[in-house]
Amino acid sequence: MSRIEETFKRLSKGNRKALVGFLVAGDPDLERSERDCRMALENGVDVLELGVPFSDPTADGPVIQAAGQRSLAAGTTVAKVLTLAKRLRRECEAPIVLFGYVNPFFNYGYEKLANDAAAAGVDAFLVVDMPFEESGEFRVHLDAVGLDFISLIAPTTPDARLGKILKEARGFVYYIMVKGVTGARAGVAEDVAGHLVRLKKHTRLPVAAGFGVSNGDQAREAARHADGVVVGSALVRAAGENRLAFLVKEIRQALDCQEK
């Protein structure tokens, strides 16, 4: 069983929701970023999404844009992110997903990247600007080493397309709750429940809902119809303000008390 599968199974047995936490690798530098990742994992993050910085992040709002810039300024490279993953893997079994934009991955070489990531203990890739139609080549190399390619579904994705994407989905499915870029929002998007029900008809994989979740209440709300929630910008901001452990605990508690 893969780490991702195992994690979602274990949580669902305990009637708990997965907390998928996103941090930008190398923000503000690799050392502090490693410390933040550990802190997130120790305080309740179940799945770690490690953001690989890119110069032109077209799907990110200001918080993650700025974090990516800090990381690049500190000299972060794909190879260094793999080293970070390897160091984290030495002492934890939580799934690690590399989250990024296609060009740095294409530049590294899909096959070499799949191999090196597998060796580093990475479990999956999520490539924001690589939709289903463009994913074939990378997917072949990930499959060869047993890594998952995480599929994204948006509120705009029509049913026919949903079926096509989910047939090939692996690991878990990432549901983007809002039409927009990453970043904190006042409330949770509308009709998330409807979309999640629609989605569940096409897949038996666990579903994590993300984009715009920034606190415990929103996380609980988003998780009602999903198997987990993704929290990104809020964690990135909290890490910068030295209140990461506090926020992760708050969200963890909110998620856990919902089921009682």
Place this chain on the structure above:
Amino acid sequence: MKRVEVNTVPDANGHFGVYGGRYVAETLMPALIEVEKAYRAAQADPAFELEFRGLLKHYVGRPSPLYFAPRLTEAFGGAKIYLKREDLNHTGAHKVNNTLGQAILARRMGKKKLMAETGAGQHGVATATVAARFGMECDVYMGEEDIRRQAPNVKRMNLLGARVIPVTSGTKTLKDAMSEALREWVAAVDTTFYVIGTVAGPHPYPVMVRDFQSVIGIEAREQFIELENRLPEMVIACVGGGSNAAGLFYPFLNDAGVKMVGVEAAGHGIATGQHAASIEAGRPGILHGSKSYVLQDAEGQILNAHSISAGLDYPGVGPEHALWADLKRVEYSGITDAEAVAAFHELSLMEGIIPALESSHALAEARKRARTVGKGGAIVVCLSGRGDKDLESVLEYDARVKT
């Protein structure tokens, strides 16, 4: 007008060979597929063609002249120089050919609002213009640096009722304006049509923009045949994203005897690293939704481009140009800031035509090629726009060079 059948590119997912495609967030995929379907339907609908042709004639002022430049020819000392006068179009550049096509399409799709990115401001003006013409709202994303460099165009856009939204991220130029426009489109995708200004971006934009701009080459080819009763030896156009070049080249692709040269901005010189020559100095990569030649560092991070010309100051290029470069059907070369400014002055003095700095790159290349092509031959240069918007930049440049 007869369409010229070249070959079967792109494929169903918008690939020109290994280039092109659709590399965007899933949220945008359905919108792109919808634009593509609507575009295919429009192409098959004679009413669309009729309206487009009608407005190109009566609103834009087409056909634009193919002008023989006698004094410039004399000065270059070789082939006859013909200028395809896109500068005489309404709004002063080729950009309006495309924005008109996309606005008609947007209206057919029931969209009420247009959005665009702009570098030189020409595409922004052209989008604001057609938005006004069709009574649509219009937001234009423009880098702060370009807002400074192209101030007259910002005022023009405001006058036309568009909102110019300053982009402050990154280099504050075209690249960042396009990134920001893509971000905003994700949020507004239900109501807003994104009018991309060049043959870059995700499918179907590269093919759609090329088709709308190919009126340039179709006309130039017919006009040249009428004037000279043969085909030119060479056609030259500047390449930012590559839309005026694609528009000129595409109808000549099957004319094996016609040599084509795309001119990128070599800025301070390729060796300095400060340029915008994606094909000459870049590597295949993915930027803004498609795979093509991209200026990037060893890690695949996008590099900043440099050109005195805001319209060429972009680290990528349209995917079809990447294919044409690989196939060696089109030769790509670089012209520096200094060479372009010299050509800017030369055309102004020789022919009484003030060219855009973008187009000045093509003119400078023509100067280099005129003798090689020789006295019996002819070169068609795409004069993609007029230079009023660039007076400030050129004066600033001249003052700096003198001191």
